[in-house]
Amino acid sequence: MQRLSKQVNRLKLSYGSIILIVLSLYFPLSVQAQTFQFSGNRQKQTISFTLVKNLIIIPVYVNEKGPYNFLLDTGVAQMIITDTTFLADLDLKNAQTVKVQGYGLGDNIEAVLTRNITARVGKATINNIPTAIFKKDIFDLSSYLGIKIYGILGHYFFNSFIVKINYSGNRLTFYNPDTKIEPKGTKIPIQITNGKPYINTQIETATLGKIDVELLIDNGSSHPLMMESLQDKPFPLPPTVIPANLGVGINGIINGNMGRIADLKLGTYNFTDVLTGFPDFNIERSTLEGKSRNGSLGSDILRHFLVTFDYQSGFLYLKKTNNRIPVFEHDMSGLEVYVIQGMKDRFYIGRIESGSPGELAGLQANDEITAINFSSVQHFTLNDLTELLKEHDGKQILIEILRGYDKHIYILKLKKRI
Incomplete structure (x- = not known):
C-alpha cells in the first residue's frame, strides 16, 4: 500500500494534461523538412479515433510495429514516446540523452533523443521523425485515460496535412496540403510558432471586462480554457475559485485554481460561464516555451465543432455540430x-480535495472503487466515471470501496462548487 500511495501522489492529475516541452535546441523545427507522405497517388484518408476525456487517441505504427495508441496533440512539437519499453525495443543508434526542462515542480528528467524513427498513420508515413523517448513515464497517460497510451504526436502530423477533426463522429480526415478543398465553418487566422498554433481572441471577466488575449490552441488538454498570465504577471482570479490540481508538466504537478470566465469569443461564436483553470504563475514558462501568451484553449471547447487545421495557410475553421448551448461543469466530487x-482494470481514488464532497463522505486516498450504485465498476469505463462525478448538483451516488481487506459503502452527494 505504501508503494501505491507514492505512485498516486507522484502521477495523478485531475484536470487535463498540460504538456510543455522544450526540445527545440536539439530538433529546431525551422530546419526540418520531414513530413508525412501518402503512398501512391492518395490525396486524403479518413480514420477513426477514440475520444476519452475530450482527448483524441489514434493508432500509430512505429518502425512498422504496432499499432500503438498515441495522443494527437497540437500542444507538442516533436513526437514523444512515453512508454519506456521502447528504449529496449528500438534501434537507437546515434541517439543522445539529455535533461529536459519543463513547466511544473521537481527536477528535470532525462529523455533519449533520436531521429532513427519511422512513424505511420493510416497510409501516411514519415521517416526520421525527431522523437523524444522519456526514461520515466511521468505523464502516466494510461492511468489518466484508462487505456494504454504509448506516446504523443503533434506538429509533424498537423504540419503535413490539412486536418479535419469530427469530434461528434470520432473521425479524423487528413488531406495533402495541395488538395483543393473548401473547409466548412468560420475561418479564423492562427499563427504557428515553434510548431504550435496560437489564436488572438477576446474574453470578458468580472474584474477586467473585455480584453484581447493570445491563446495556445491545445487540443491535447481536456480543459475548456486556461488563463495563466497578463502583462507578465499572474492572471487576475475571478471572485469565486477553488484550489485544484490542473495537470502534470515535464517535471511535476501543476497546481492552481479553478473558476469561471464570463465570456469567450471564438470567431463568430461566443461561450458563456466558461470553466477556466488558473495555474500558479511561473515566470519561466514563456522562456521555456519560447513565446509569451495569456493562456490556452482546450478540447472541451473544440469538441463542439467540426474543426479543420490548415497550418500551411495559417487558418482554423470551426463549424458548430449542434445547436445546444454548452454547459461546462467541473468534477463535483473532489475525487481523482x-x-x-x-488482466482486469482496477479503479482507485488518488488525491481528494480538501472540504470536497468526497472528503466529507469519508472516502480516502488509495481506496479501490469496486461498485457504483450496486453495479460492478467493471461495467464502467474511466470516462464513464469521470462524467458521472460531474453529472449534476445534489445527485447522490452509492460507492462501494475496498480499503485494505475491508469493504465499505459510502453515500457521495455531488456538489457544484464553482
Missing part, C-alpha cells in the same frame, strides 16, 4: 480517479 491496468 485513476486506473491500474492489468
